[in-house]
Amino acid sequence: MNSREKILSAVKNNQPAQNILPELQSFLKPDTKVLEKYINVLTAIGGLAHVVNSYAEIDNIIGQEYKEAQRIISLSKELPMPGRAEKYADPHELETVDLAIINAQFGVAENAAVWVTDDMLPQRVLPFITQQLAVIIKRTDIVPTMHYAYERIGNADYGFGVFIAGPSKTADIEQSLVLGAHGPKTMRVFIL
Amino acid sequence: MTVALFVPCYIDQFYPHVAIATLQVLEKAGVTVVYPPKQTCCGQPMANSGFEHLTKGCNELFVKNFTGFDYIVCPSGSCTLHVKQHLHEAENEKEAEYIKAHVYELTEFLTDIVQVEQWDARFPHKVGMHQSCHGQRGLKLSQMSELVAEPFSKPDKLLKMVEGLEIVELSRTDECCGFGGTFCVAEESVSVKMGKDRVDDHLSHGVEYIIGGDMSCLMHMEGILRRQKSKVQVKHIAEILNSH
Amino acid sequence: MDQGNKDHAALAERFNEDEPRVNWHDETLWWVRAKRDKAAHTLPEWEQLREAASQIKNNVLSNLSEYLLQFEEKAKANGVVVHWAADAKDHNEIVYALLQQNGISRIVKSKSMLTEECHLNDYLQQQGIEVIDTDLGERIVQLANEPPSHIVLPCIHKKKEEIGELFHEHLGTPAGNADPKFLANAARLNLREKFLTRRAAMTGVNFAVAETGEFVVCTNEGNADMGAHLADVHIACMGIEKIVPQRNHLSVFLRLLARSATGQPVTTYSSHFKKPRKGQQMHIVLVDNGRSVQLGRADFRNSLKCIRCGACMNTCPVYRRSGGHSYHTAIAGPIGSILAPNLDMRKYADLPFASTLCGSCSNVCPVKIDIHDQLYKWRQVLVKEGYAPAAKKIAMQGMTFTLSNPGVYQFAGKAGRWIMDKIPFIVNNKLNPWYKQREMPEPPKQSFGEWYKKNRKDNL
Structure with missing residues (x-):
């Protein structure tokens, strides 16, 4: 018997009688203060939030805040930057990116995460390898909790999807919080 | 209402005054108390050490001693919990089941069964309340800091009726003292460290007494206090309720 | 790290020789517990979430063989290669064979307690494979040649000065610099080079969805993603109990996991790997290593519900005052003490006794494992199986x-x-x-x- 059969038969023999799944509908509780909550949580986890009314405003903030960024990749059609490209054949080409500006499908108020899938990225590694990350979401695309988030994702077919909540961080040295572990050192979210 | 007084073995042997206080408190609460004289121990020391299979004799004795009463009351959350969870007696299962459903720790008996709303006692001192884990997390005598749930406390409800008593708020409201039955000798270094830390929490809040519902925890902390030559003493909640 | 054949009590006694350090260890972990409490109390539905998570996991255990088959089918359809490993040896050999097939001798690895359990690093190093742990805490203990002492905070037992010294020795940072920010940045620069040059990346798995064949990896540092998205070969290893039935069940677990672990509302990254990227290989190794046996132990099976948040360690008054290494097993603390005897009763007979049965672990557990009751039950089993010291037996009989x-x-x-x-x-x-x-x-x-x-x- 190979390992697969061995494991499956042992599991089948040893698993207990059927336990039913709980319903999760009761966790869907609407919340009207999602924007306020999103901003508060993002700030608390080391991210930066800007409520903006136009792409011009975003462009303006980017110009001010990332003066030292040499290589910027913008995935927003409304914010054309010199570094924009549809695809990179090799993810290693993104090694030197200083700032990536990406779109996210939606944000989650309870934890300030944004949901990004690989069809929106030239390479999956982009939001991780970039030194700084800027994300654009629409004000109307903030859901209250993770229950709503997965309602929204539904059975979408992606190759890779990720919730990103704030800059990469570590507290492994004596529980001292350090922003910028292996991924971006900052995360700025523009709420349009 | 006739109540059988179940006195844990270490209280019987080392802290008889706590059992006397318990008896007097119960009588003051208006119940008829009987002490079955042939009682020994609930068997917990063996069971918690992995020797539950050796507790048959204790179980038989327990059922024999405590059958025929309306309630069984014990001044220990830990021993009460053990009986509630582990008393089995194949030949008298019905009696054992009755006992398990009717055995109460002293404070919960007073708040839930006697439903005491007023109590005449006076203890004009600053005290820290030590929650025993088996009383709190096991019998749910008070709300636990880990849970997102409404606070309540059966012992506190009674203590609030005691004139002059001041209960301090501890930094860690319900951390274990490290007694843990045979743990206190098998894991001596950790047990003592836990006890020292618990004692320090009380001392740093300026208590005169560390009080609690389980004499085993208090015996452990008393041992540490006395080694430190501290003037702070331990007292069982029955003694507080019996003070004037 | 050689700890001899000392049991928990002896190792804990050694840990307690330095009382100020015990205080520091205790207070640091208590602080994490306090953060957990604060996070839990922001959600009025916390206890209902725990109950839902527990029910989902109970359902998983009762249908595990079906869910595993479903997961395999979906993952294969997604272009992922699925491997089955009956035990640690099987697991290690599968990983090594994959590396050999691809001519790879240097890899990066993000946190996986399963690979710790299987002693993969030692095995691969014996085969001449270089393994770089990329989680900062794991990298630190790797440089110190020690196992992690905590499943979420691997080097919680180390002081920053000691880390500074390690980095000075291995990464060439200036002697005496123990600033966490400086040290973390030094590690970032050092490890970035590894991410960019290694062709294979290993990750653990937090959750695998039967319905879709995807798996989720949670990190704060971004190291799993840096490794996986840059490498040609991604190997993800998971215990067979990591399955959840449906994608939307992730909502419950992702709400609980980080709040229970560190008090964060969610980890920085919750990465859902479904298909390999173009030109990349993606492998999943499904590992049993005693889990199917534990599934058959009615009293202990629900230990398999564990989502490895570490909350039971942070709250455990014994763990905080004895340190993770005193448990001499990959997974320390209360949960480790109910998992380890399943693998080797003789070797881990001491662990269920390294507890006062205070019950705090069961109360913080996000999937409601009755940890302290299982500790009690393991004690009965171990004594019956003959693993009690003779002197104790005589004392108990007396x-x-x-x-x-x-x-x-x-x-x-x-x-x-x-x-x-x-x-x-x-x-x-x-x-x-x-x-x-x-x-x-x-x-x-x-x-x-x-x-x-x-x-x-x-x-x-």
């Missing part, structure tokens, strides 16, 4: 005899108190572990039983 016979009990009590009263030095000596750091209770003149007989004659 105690049983005394406590089962009221006459003997009353006599022994009198004798015991008499000894304590008259010749205290017999009891109060250093051989008595109670007396080492505590006074004995002062023996009273009479027991309660004796008092009652004298004072309440009428009632007898």
Whole structure:
């Protein structure tokens, strides 16, 4: 018997009688203060939030805040930057990116995460390898909790999807919080 | 209402005054108390050490001693919990089941069964309340800091009726003292460290007494206090309720 | 790290030789517990979430064989290669074969307690494969040649000065610099080069969805993603119990996991890997290693619900004062103490006794594992299977005899108190572990039983 059969038969023999799944509908509780909550949580986890009314405003903030960024990749059609490209054949080409500006499908108020899938990225590694990350979401695309988030994702077919909540961080040295572990050192979210 | 007084073995042997206080408190609460004289121990020391299979004799004795009463009351959350969870007696299962459903720790008996709303006692001192884990997390005598749930406390409800008593708020409201039955000798270094830390929490809040519902925890902390030559003493909640 | 054959009590005693350090360890972890409490209390539905998570996991355990098959089918359809490993050896060999097939001798690895459990690093290094752990805490203990002492905070036992020294030695940072920000940045620069040059990346798995064949990896540092998205070969290893039935069940677990672990509302990255990227290989190794046996133990099976948040360690008053290494197993603390005996009863017979059964672990557990009740039950099993020390057995039999016979009990009590009263030095000596750091209770003149007989004659 190979390992697969061995494991499956042992599991089948040893698993207990059927336990039913709980319903999760009761966790869907609407919340009207999602924007306020999103901003508060993002700030608390080391991210930066800007409520903006136009792409011009975003462009303006980017110009001010990332003066030292040499290589910027913008995935927003409304914010054309010199570094924009549809695809990179090799993810290693993104090694030197200083700032990536990406779109996210939606944000989650309870934890300030944004949901990004690989069809929106030239390479999956982009939001991780970039030194700084800027994300654009629409004000109307903030859901209250993770229950709503997965309602929204539904059975979408992606190759890779990720919730990103704030800059990469570590507290492994004596529980001292350090922003910028292996991924971006900052995360700025523009709420349009 | 006739109540059988179940006195844990270490209280019987080392802290008889706590059992006397318990008896007097119960009588003051208006119940008829009987002490079955042939009682020994609930068997917990063996069971918690992995020797539950050796507790048959204790179980038989327990059922024999405590059958025929309306309630069984014990001044220990830990021993009460053990009986509630582990008393089995194949030949008298019905009696054992009755006992398990009717055995109460002293404070919960007073708040839930006697439903005491007023109590005449006076203890004009600053005290820290030590929650025993088996009383709190096991019998749910008070709300636990880990849970997102409404606070309540059966012992506190009674203590609030005691004139002059001041209960301090501890930094860690319900951390274990490290007694843990045979743990206190098998894991001596950790047990003592836990006890020292618990004692320090009380001392740093300026208590005169560390009080609690389980004499085993208090015996452990008393041992540490006395080694430190501290003037702070331990007292069982029955003694507080019996003070004037 | 050689710890000899010392048991938890002996290793804990050693840990307690440096009391200020025990205080520091205890307070650091208590602080994490306090953050967990704060996060939990922001959600009024916290207890319902725990209940839902527990029910989902119970359902998983009761249908595990079907869910595994479903997961395999979906993952394959997604272009992922699925491997099955019956035990640690199987697992290690599968990983090594994959590396060999691709001509790879250097890899990066993000946190996976499963690979710790299987001792993968040692095995691969013996085969000449270089493994770089990329989680900062794991990298630190790897440089120190130690195992992690905590499943979420691998180097929680290390002081920043010690880390500074390690980095000075291995990464060339200036001597004496122990600033966490500086050290973390040094590691970032050092490890970035590894991410960019290694062709294979290993990750663990937090959750795998039967319905879709995807798996989720949670990190704060971004190291799993840096590794996986840059490498040609991604190997993800998971215990078979990591399955959840449906994608939307992730909502429950992702709400609980980070809040329970560190008090964060969610980890920085919750990465859902479904298909390999173009030109990349993605492998999943499904590992049993004793899990199917544990599934058959009715009293212990629900330990397999564990989502490895570490909350039970942070709250455990014994763990905080004995350190992770005192548990001499990959997964320390209360949960480790109920998992380890399943793998080797003799070797881990001490662990279920390294607890006061206070129950705090069960209360913080996000999937409601009855951890302290299982510790109690393991004690019964271990004693019955013959793993109790002989001296303890004799003592217990003596105690049983005394406590089962009221006459003997009353006599022994009198004798015991008499000894304590008259010749205290017999009891109060250093051989008595109670007396080492505590006074004995002062023996009273009479027991309660004796008092009652004298004072309440009428009632007898």
